[in-house]
Amino acid sequence: MRPTVHDIAAAAGVSLATVDRVLNQRAGVRTVTREKVEQAIDRIGYVRDVAAANLAKSRVYPLVFILPSGDNSFMRGLEAQVRAAIGRSPVERTDISIVTVPAFNADALVAALDAAREKFPAGVAVVAIDSPDVIAAVDRLRADHIPVLTLVSDLAGSKRDHFAGVDNIAAGRTAASLMGRFLGGRSGPVAVLAGSMLVRDHRERLDGFRAVMTENFPGHVLLPIVEGQDDPALVERLVSQVLAASPEIAGIYSLGAGNRGLIAALKRRKNAAPVCVIAHELTQHTRAALNGGLIDVVLNQDAGHEVRSAIRVLKAKADGVAVLGAQERIRLEIFIKDNLPFEQGSNTEMPFEQGSNQAPEQGRQD
Amino acid sequence: MRPTVHDIAAAAGVSLATVDRVLNQRAGVRTVTREKVEQAIDRIGYVRDVAAANLAKSRVYPLVFILPSGDNSFMRGLEAQVRAAIGRSPVERTDISIVTVPAFNADALVAALDAAREKFPAGVAVVAIDSPDVIAAVDRLRADHIPVLTLVSDLAGSKRDHFAGVDNIAAGRTAASLMGRFLGGRSGPVAVLAGSMLVRDHRERLDGFRAVMTENFPGHVLLPIVEGQDDPALVERLVSQVLAASPEIAGIYSLGAGNRGLIAALKRRKNAAPVCVIAHELTQHTRAALNGGLIDVVLNQDAGHEVRSAIRVLKAKADGVAVLGAQERIRLEIFIKDNLPFEQGSNTEMPFEQGSNQAPEQGRQD
DNA sequence: CTGTTAGCGCATTCAC
DNA sequence: GTGAATGCGCTAACAG
Numbered sequence: 185m186r187p188t189v190h191d192i193a194a195a196a197g198v199s200l201a202t203v204d205r206v207l208n209q210r211a212g213v214r215t216v217t218r219e220k221v222e223q224a225i226d227r228i229g230y231v232r233d234v235a236a237a238n239l240a241k242s243r244v245y246p247l248v249f250i251l252p253s254g255d256n257s258f259m260r261g262l263e264a265q266v267r268a269a270i271g272r273s274p275v276e277r278t279d280i281s282i283v284t285v286p287a288f289n290a291d292a293l294v295a296a297l298d299a300a301r302e303k304f305p306a307g308v309a310v311v312a313i314d315s316p317d318v319i320a321a322v323d324r325l326r327a328d329h330i331p332v333l334t335l336v337s338d339l340a341g342s343k344r345d346h347f348a349g350v351d352n353i354a355a356g357r358t359a360a361s362l363m364g365r366f367l368g369g370r371s372g373p374v375a376v377l378a379g380s381m382l383v384r385d386h387r388e389r390l391d392g393f394r395a396v397m398t399e400n401f402p403g404h405v406l407l408p409i410v411e412g413q414d415d416p417a418l419v420e421r422l423v424s425q426v427l428a429a430s431p432e433i434a435g436i437y438s439l440g441a442g443n444r445g446l447i448a449a450l451k452r453r454k455n456a457a458p459v460c461v462i463a464h465e466l467t468q469h470t471r472a473a474l475n476g477g478l479i480d481v482v483l484n485q486d487a488g489h490e491v492r493s494a495i496r497v498l499k500a501k502a503d504g505v506a507v508l509g510a511q512e513r514i515r516l517e518i519f520i521k522d523n524l525p526f527e528q529g530s531n532t533e534m535p536f537e538q539g540s541n542q543a544p545e546q547g548r549q550d
Numbered sequence: 551m552r553p554t555v556h557d558i559a560a561a562a563g564v565s566l567a568t569v570d571r572v573l574n575q576r577a578g579v580r581t582v583t584r585e586k587v588e589q590a591i592d593r594i595g596y597v598r599d600v601a602a603a604n605l606a607k608s609r610v611y612p613l614v615f616i617l618p619s620g621d622n623s624f625m626r627g628l629e630a631q632v633r634a635a636i637g638r639s640p641v642e643r644t645d646i647s648i649v650t651v652p653a654f655n656a657d658a659l660v661a662a663l664d665a666a667r668e669k670f671p672a673g674v675a676v677v678a679i680d681s682p683d684v685i686a687a688v689d690r691l692r693a694d695h696i697p698v699l700t701l702v703s704d705l706a707g708s709k710r711d712h713f714a715g716v717d718n719i720a721a722g723r724t725a726a727s728l729m730g731r732f733l734g735g736r737s738g739p740v741a742v743l744a745g746s747m748l749v750r751d752h753r754e755r756l757d758g759f760r761a762v763m764t765e766n767f768p769g770h771v772l773l774p775i776v777e778g779q780d781d782p783a784l785v786e787r788l789v790s791q792v793l794a795a796s797p798e799i800a801g802i803y804s805l806g807a808g809n810r811g812l813i814a815a816l817k818r819r820k821n822a823a824p825v826c827v828i829a830h831e832l833t834q835h836t837r838a839a840l841n842g843g844l845i846d847v848v849l850n851q852d853a854g855h856e857v858r859s860a861i862r863v864l865k866a867k868a869d870g871v872a873v874l875g876a877q878e879r880i881r882l883e884i885f886i887k888d889n890l891p892f893e894q895g896s897n898t899e900m901p902f903e904q905g906s907n908q909a910p911e912q913g914r915q916d
Numbered sequence: 917c918t919g920t921t922a923g924c925g926c927a928t929t930c931a932c
Numbered sequence: 933g934t935g936a937a938t939g940c941g942c943t944a945a946c947a948g
Contacts, residue, residue: 185608186640188941199919204943212917231640235601236941239924274552274597357888368734396888488876510854513891518884522723522762525879554925565935570927578933602925605940 187228196224207232234503238277245306245499246279249335249491250296252287252311256414256441257467258487259287259311262336265491278495281305287414288380290315297321300330307331307498309348312339314384331501333494336485337385345501348494350485350516352385356392356439358516359462362481363435364401366460372434373405375426379414379440389439389464404434412442419445427453435460447473466519474521484517553594562590573598600869604643611672611865612645615701615857616662618653618677622780622807623833624853625653625677628702631857644861653780654746656681663687673697673864675714678705680750697867699860702851703751711867714860716851716882718751722758722805724882725828728847729801730767732826738800739771741792745780745806755805755830770800778808785811793819801826813839832885840887850883 192203198221205213206221213221237243249266252259263282270280283300285292293310294317300308301324308325312318312334319342325332326343338347363374376393378386390409397406410426412419419442427433427449436459438446443463450461450473463470466484473479493512500507558569564587571579572587579587603609615632618625629648636646649666651658656679664687666674674691678684678700685708691698692709704713729740742759744752756775763772776792778785785808793799793815802825804812809829816827816839829836832850839845859878866873 189943190941200921200942201919201944202917205918208943214917217918233605233941234641236605236924237943239599239602239605239926240941240943242924242943275600351889351891354889358886361886361888365732365734368731392888486881492877511858515852515881515883516889517881518889520724520727522727522758523717523720523882523884525717555927556925566926567928567935568933571934574927580933583933599925602940603927605924605942606926606928608940 187230188233189230191228192221192224192230195228196221234505244277244279245502246281246303247495247498248281248283248300248303248305248308249494250283250285250293250300250308250310251335253284254287254414255416256287257444257469258441258465261467262311262487262491265487268488269491269495276495276499278499280495288313288382290318290382293318294321297325301325301328304328305330306502307333309333309335309494309498311336312342312344312384313337313382314339314387315382318342331498333498333501335490335494337383340384346497346507346512348490348497348512348514349385350514352388353392355464355483355516356389356394357396358392358518359389359437359439359481359483360393360396360401362518363437363460363462364397364404366480367401367404367434370434371403372432372457373407373430374435374437375407375410375423375430375433377410377412377419377423377436377438377440377446379442380411381409386440393437393439407433412440412445414441416442416445416448418442420448421445423449424452427456431456433459435462438463441465443467443473444469447478450478466517466524471524471527474519474524477521480520482519484519485514486517490514553596554599555596557594558587558590558596561594562587600871610643610645611868612647612669613861613864614647614649614666614669614671614674615860616649616651616659616666616674616676617701619650620653620780621782622653623810623835624807624831627833628677628853628857631853634854635857635861642861642865644865646861654679654748656684656748659684660687663691667691667694667696670694671696672868673699675699675701675860675864677702678708678710678750679703679748680705680753681748684708697864699864699867701856701860703749706750712863712873712878714856714863714878714880715751716880718754719758721830721849721882722755722760723762724758724884725755725803725805725847725849726759726762726767728884729803729826729828730763730770732846733767733770733800736800737769738798738823739773739796740801740803741773741776741789741796741799743776743778743785743789743802743804743806743812745808746777747775752806759803759805773799778806778811780807782808782811782814784808786814787811789815790818793822797822799825801828804829807831809833809839810835813844816844832883832890837890837893840885840890843887846886848885850885851880852883856880 189200189203193200202213203221206218251263266282283296285296290313293313298321308330322332322339322342322344332344333346333348334344336349381387410422412422423446447469461479462481463479464483466482470479470482474482497507497512555566555569559566568579569587572584617629632648649662651662659679660683674696685705688698688705688708688710698710699712699714700710702715747753776788778788789812813835827845828847829845830849832848836845836848840848863873863878
């Protein structure tokens with residue numbers, strides 16, 4: 185059996201309460217006693233049983249998720265994943281509230297962060313906007329010892345504890361490499377469509393894309409960046425203009441959202457030369473376009489993984505314990521037509537399932 | 551507060567012991583009493599606290615992992631991940647033993663499966679070999695109500711509970727699509743290098759690859775399959791022969807292991823036309839070759855994720871509870887030079903880390 | 917400053 | 933068939 189608090193108490197010749205005080209670094213223990221206990225702890229190789237501790241504490245973790253509002257498919261998917269986590273709350277001992285704020289609006293975000301602070305949650309997850317005011321608001325939370333995690337888009341220069349999202353520079357570089365190789369010998373300019381340069385993830389993707397394009401594929405001119413505010417209607421208008429202005433266009437990299445507009449514009453462009461299109465985030469729209477051949481590659485981050493990871497990390501930070509780095513690395517997923525996962529309907533495998541399993545659990549989309 | 555066993559007992563007008571008997575479907579309860587309790591349970595919406603239950607039971611999960619021996623880098627990485635899980639055993643309440651058997655040897659695998667059965671573990675994870683004898687051995691375990699999970703390579707037709715691995719047909723299709731597009735206009739035959747057609751993952755990759763190549767890129771002739779037994783020395787010899795026999799070769803898809811041999815053969819092939827190379831599994835060798843431009847794409851499955859998922863699923867099956875399907879989907883990772891993750895050194899984030907975070911936690915390999 | 921004691925939610929002996 | 937009592941490993945009152 186692994187050692188318990190009783191074993192420590194016996195080994196150190198003190199009572200349970202004293203052991204507990206040392207373990208939880210509470211005051212009221214003489215230095216000599218504390219040292220005696222600490223020595224006993226690592227002499228017998230004690231590791232605390234977190235489950236038992238949480239049981240005794242009836243610990244719950246009040247968490248706040250701050251997400252952009254609007255009809256951005258990816259963000260709504262993210263919100264759905266948070267709601268799914270709320271469904272698991274009794275098991276995971278969480279108490280999650282969702283706050284939505286208008287996209288690309290730093291003031292609203294600051295207000296939401298400050299409001300969250302009032303409630304002294306065990307942790308806050310936020311889709312950040314790059315701005316000094318937001319950094320200050322995040323640091324105010326940290327000053328109150330509230331763990332903060334940035335989700336999807338990071339906030340450099342802040343004291344946030346962790347970032348749950350993909351490496352967006354690598355994402356941009358990957359898009360450029362695939363674009364360049366897919367274009368092969370073909371010539372023609374490449375357009376980049378962004379949401380807003382206010383958010384760090386978009387800027388980083390652009391930086392990575394531009395770096396590899398200019399370095400490895402200088403033959404393709406980069407057209408001026410188009411900012412569509414992640415708004416499908418605006419995106420459609422802007423893309424249509426670009427296509428009309430540059431009929432010899434070879435590729436489009438859409439590094440933000442609003443891809444419904446992009447797809448609509450592409451659909452209306454009949455019998456022109458093919459364009460290599462790379463977009464971000466697997467939604468029902470991009471999935472259909474990938475299957476239909478309108479989009480060549482979709483770069484994705486798994487919203488479910490991000491939310492689960494965010495919760496694990498915030499809980500760990502609240503408890504002051506280490507997290508498994510490898511498990512929390514959010515992968516950049518690359519989808520082409522051939523490795524699309526099945527559409528996620530019922531996500532759980534039922535218990536006591538029996539019988540044959542001729543059909544693979546994972547498969548392709550036809 | 552969420553309802554507890556006490557609440558059920560009160561609501562049903564029985565004692566804790568009776569509630570427990572119903573909850574754990576043990577005998578010795580009259581049907582009327584049982585129904586009374588069951589009604590109370592879903593009337594007040596009770597969900598069992600698994601952590602508390604495990605605490606009371608002092609539950610540990612003895613698990614057996616059966617892996618191929620030999621110096622296959624990927625398999626050794628897998629074993630390292632199992633050892634890492636052994637390090638987490640006290641926390642995860644597991645008691646994991648590792649058994650290695652010679653690769654591609656069905657008899658040895660059957661013996662290992664039967665030996666595992668003698669010890670009545672809470673679950674068995676096995677890298678399967680396709681063979682009726684192995685299927686029978688797996689089904690013997692299942693007959694003893696021991697959950698079985700196939701790892702990396704599946705075993706169709708068996709009663710295994712779950713498969714922790716990638717969709718290998720999709721992997722093959724993806725390899726073909728990327729190969730075809732990367733080759734662009736270039737012509738020339740394509741070689742396929744496998745380990746052994748005895749294992750299902752290799753066969754499935756081949757099927758997927760062949761399907762897309764013949765359908766979408768009929769211009770490239772597929773050379774006869776080369777089976778290298780995942781042995782670097784043999785692979786090097788065979789690949790050298792192929793390169794010598796077909797100097798006009800355009801691409802190589804290595805769907806098995808032994809890539810050290812492939813890389814060695816490629817290195818010795820000076821100033822010939824470039825070959826598009828796609829291989830499986832990110833190891834130190836394939837990583838270096840990707841960075842050096844010898845390999846174009848590496849398709850990977852995250853061994854750490856596979857092992858953690860296997861343990862979660864086996865524990866869940868042992869307890870007869872549902873698993874989160876989405877969390878257990880093993881992704882097919884696509885790596886090119888630009889999205890290689892950092893080499894994994896220290897994997898854990900330390901608690902109480904403070905200070906600035908100008909440097910991203912994830913990044914590119916230069 | 918330190919020790920005693922009573923739970924957290926559940927499982928499991930034992931009596932009845 | 934059913935119930936009461938005890939303990940899993942830990943925390944948190946409350947005494948001393």
